[in-house]
Amino acid sequence: MNRKFFQDRSRSAALAALAALELHPLVLWSFLGTEPRASRFLVAMAMTGSTPCSSMSNHTKERVTMTKVTLENFYSNLIAQHEEREMRQKKLEKVMEEEGLKDEEKRLRRSAHARKETEFLRLKRTRLGLEDFESLKVIGRGAFGEVRLVQKKDTGHVYAMKILRKADMLEKEQVGHIRAERDILVEADSLWVVRMFYSFQDKLNLYLIMEFLPGGDMMTLLMKKDTLTEEETQFYIAETVLAIDSIHQLGFIHRDIKPDNLLLDSKGHVKLSDFGLCTGLKKAHRTEFYRNLNHSLPSDFTFQNMNSKRKAETWKRNRRQLAFSTVGTPDYIAPEVFMQTGYNKLCDWWSLGVIMYEMLIGYPPFCSETPQETYKKVMNWKETLTFPPEVPVSEKAKGLILRFCCEWEHRIGAPGVEEIKSNPFFEGVDWEHIRERPAAISIEIKSIDDTSNFDEFPESDILKPTVTTSNHPETDYKSKDWVFINYTYKRFEGLTARGAIPSYMKAAK
Amino acid sequence: MLVGKSKAKPNGKKPAAEEKKVYLEPEHTKSRITDFEFKELVVLPREIDLNEWLASNTTTFFHHINLQYSTISEFCTGETCQTMAVCNTQYYWYDERGKKVKCTAPQYVDFVMSSVQKLVTDEDVFPTKYGREFPSSFESLVKKICKYLFHVLGHIYWAHFKETLALELHGHLNTLYVHFILFAREFNLLDPKETAVMDDLTEVLCSSPGNSGATGDGASSGASGAQNHVKER
Numbered sequence: 001m002n003r004k005f006f007q008d009r010s011r012s013a014a015l016a017a018l019a020a021l022e023l024h025p026l027v028l029w030s031f032l033g034t035e036p037r038a039s040r041f042l043v044a045m046a047m048t049g050s051t052p053c054s055s056m057s058n059h060t061k062e063r064v065t066m067t068k069v070t071l072e073n074f075y076s077n078l079i080a081q082h083e084e085r086e087m088r089q090k091k092l093e094k095v096m097e098e099e100g101l102k103d104e105e106k107r108l109r110r111s112a113h114a115r116k117e118t119e120f121l122r123l124k125r126t127r128l129g130l131e132d133f134e135s136l137k138v139i140g141r142g143a144f145g146e147v148r149l150v151q152k153k154d155t156g157h158v159y160a161m162k163i164l165r166k167a168d169m170l171e172k173e174q175v176g177h178i179r180a181e182r183d184i185l186v187e188a189d190s191l192w193v194v195r196m197f198y199s200f201q202d203k204l205n206l207y208l209i210m211e212f213l214p215g216g217d218m219m220t221l222l223m224k225k226d227t228l229t230e231e232e233t234q235f236y237i238a239e240t241v242l243a244i245d246s247i248h249q250l251g252f253i254h255r256d257i258k259p260d261n262l263l264l265d266s267k268g269h270v271k272l273s274d275f276g277l278c279t280g281l282k283k284a285h286r287t288e289f290y291r292n293l294n295h296s297l298p299s300d301f302t303f304q305n306m307n308s309k310r311k312a313e314t315w316k317r318n319r320r321q322l323a324f325s326t327v328g329t330p331d332y333i334a335p336e337v338f339m340q341t342g343y344n345k346l347c348d349w350w351s352l353g354v355i356m357y358e359m360l361i362g363y364p365p366f367c368s369e370t371p372q373e374t375y376k377k378v379m380n381w382k383e384t385l386t387f388p389p390e391v392p393v394s395e396k397a398k399g400l401i402l403r404f405c406c407e408w409e410h411r412i413g414a415p416g417v418e419e420i421k422s423n424p425f426f427e428g429v430d431w432e433h434i435r436e437r438p439a440a441i442s443i444e445i446k447s448i449d450d451t452s453n454f455d456e457f458p459e460s461d462i463l464k465p466t467v468t469t470s471n472h473p474e475t476d477y478k479s480k481d482w483v484f485i486n487y488t489y490k491r492f493e494g495l496t497a498r499g500a501i502p503s504y505m506k507a508a509k
Numbered sequence: 510m511l512v513g514k515s516k517a518k519p520n521g522k523k524p525a526a527e528e529k530k531v532y533l534e535p536e537h538t539k540s541r542i543t544d545f546e547f548k549e550l551v552v553l554p555r556e557i558d559l560n561e562w563l564a565s566n567t568t569t570f571f572h573h574i575n576l577q578y579s580t581i582s583e584f585c586t587g588e589t590c591q592t593m594a595v596c597n598t599q600y601y602w603y604d605e606r607g608k609k610v611k612c613t614a615p616q617y618v619d620f621v622m623s624s625v626q627k628l629v630t631d632e633d634v635f636p637t638k639y640g641r642e643f644p645s646s647f648e649s650l651v652k653k654i655c656k657y658l659f660h661v662l663g664h665i666y667w668a669h670f671k672e673t674l675a676l677e678l679h680g681h682l683n684t685l686y687v688h689f690i691l692f693a694r695e696f697n698l699l700d701p702k703e704t705a706v707m708d709d710l711t712e713v714l715c716s717s718p719g720n721s722g723a724t725g726d727g728a729s730s731g732a733s734g735a736q737n738h739v740k741e742r
Binding site for chain 2: 056057059060063064066067068070071072074075076078079082085086089110111113114117118119121122124125126127154155
């Protein structure tokens with residue numbers, strides 16, 4: 001009976017341990033040097049004759065589960081990696097044979113391949129921590145952390161490091177599963193998603209190492225330009241349609257589409273950022289925030305009666321602060337997300353419609369002075385989604401916005417993304433080659449580490465508590481993380497393909 | 510010494526020799542978590558750097574043996590394991606100055622894990638940065654690490670196999686042991702005199718029907734492995 005109970009617990013705990021394993025490698029290494037427990041359990045065992053299973057400490061039970069999961073996963077992966085490595089070698093030999101290479105050329109190709117495989121093995125042994133990066137500049141700040149431009153000390157490569165405070169994160173098992181999902185997405189290597197190379201953590205923060213996109217984000221662009229032309233809007237909305245569709249095809253719903261999560265690369269093309277980890281974390285993005293609020297029409301008559309220019313000015317003035325706020329507002333969130341009926345991936349198209357409106361008008365359609373008022377406007381979109389008469393907007397643009405922002409059953413895209421692509425507003429869009437053509441607005445940067453497309457941010461203390469003056473190896477050991485242990489060869493190749501080198505290092509070459 | 514050890518047992522009864530090696534019983538030795546051919550897995554892949562292959566595998570064995578020991582550390586105490594014993598052999602720790610230290614098994618394991626941890630995380634011994642070289646003493650350090658890890662595995666089998674059985678981790682332990690022994694053999698990392706104490710178990714675990722059938726392939730694989738070995742040096 002006890003044995004069966006233990007087995008059941010072990011099985012049910014395995015997945016949790018797997019998730020915990022992903023998030024807490026420190027737990028593994030905290031085993032080192034720990035003093036064994038007192039022998040009272042052995043005495044108890046001798047006295048009662050019970051099996052060790054029922055009398056062992058919870059600590060031992062956790063270690064048993066951890067050991068089982070770790071070893072079983074390891075041997076499963078070991079065999080797969082062995083077979084994949086052999087396949088890569090055979091493929092190389094086959095390619096070289098087909099190309100009719102001479103023996104000397106073959107030898108050189110084999111050596112280069114072997115060097116790469118050796119580097120892959122080393123990568124898996126690598127432990128990374130904060131000390132391996134030099135912080136160059138704060139380039140973004142959000143509700144739950146910030147983004148810095150950093151340089152890896154040993155390679156000189158430049159990255160964006162997203163820093164998230166653990167205390168603000170969801171339950172730890174959820175974070176583990178979300179990270180597992182993100183790893184799947186990273187593996188897919190979509191052109192439309194900001195690349196995440198790896199992540200690590202310490203006691204206070206979770207760190208994500210991403211590609212640096214010097215074009216800034218759409219929020220900052222809109223703050224500079226106030227509004228976009230219809231041609232510019234057509235370009236950005238079309239690219240974002242393709243970006244959102246690419247993650248939908250992978251089985252993801254972004255659920256937080258908004259201008260600050262649309263980034264621009266060095267050539268001005270769109271990439272999606274920041275999904276999974278912080279989704280639904282802002283208070284005003286959760287249904288319970290409005291528990292005692294009815295769905296009656298909003299009552300901010302003064303704000304509603306402002307002309308569009310004043311509304312745009314108010315929105316712009318509060319925009320940056322709103323992005324930082326841990327409360328946020330539901331401006332971009334589809335109404336069904338707050339309903340008992342649930343929601344699906346079509347909620348992302350609603351968000352895109354709101355962004356399109358903001359690009360053309362200067363503020364999102366439901367903006368207010370409080371999130372509660374905004375919520376009421378969203379829930380009453382049939383009455384509140386209107387176009388100010390003094391702002392010139394084409395009928396095609398209005399038509400598309402109203403197809404994006406309607407009930408989900410009839411929302412454009414419900415039958416498939418082709419319905420969106422064939423909408424009259426996108427007349428003239430070359431869907432196959434849009435990313436290879438010049439962007440609507442070119443990005444002006446002087447070097448690959450140019451941060452002029454980002455606002456200025458004062459330094460913060462988010463990293464200060466983790467600074468250690470001790471040189472003790474134990475301290476150094478525990479402040480580093482096993483970052484690459486589950487890396488696949490595909491991700492390794494992506495890592496070595498990175499090309500961002502600071503301008504001063506280029507000069508040094 | 511055996512007399513001393515038996516005095517530590519709660520029931521005070523001196524066990525028969527056969528009772529001491531539960532891990533040799535056929536129902537236990539056939540327990541594994543994978544049936545893959547380990548001889549194939551431990552061979553140095555074509556043209557891969559030998560030191561990198563040693564570093565990668567050694568780091569992993571350290572991690573896993575430490576995990577395996579952690580599951581029975583609650584039962585491995587100064588009272589139950591007054592010396593680091595494996596069969597009729599006892600190990601003493603030698604500190605930095607070469608002084609012999611008499612210690613209990615948990616103390617010995619703690620010394621082992623602490624010193625191996627220092628080595629595998631030392632950037633000068635196990636470099637992780639791009640382009641950094643291994644030290645010329647690397648192979649001898651790996652041999653020392655493997656000797657210590659072997660002592661820990663041996664102690665788990667000798668003193669704590671019953672607990673490992675009860676925890677249903679004997680399949681994991683056997684798999685880890687086979688993998689470790691075959692890897693050490695492939696690259697001559699353990700002195701046969703050092704491993705003689707567990708030869709009876711090694712013979713049983715490392716000569717499963719699958720391995721017997723693949724003897725020819727094993728020899729061939731060993732030969733090519735030797736070639737790579739010599740070449741890389």
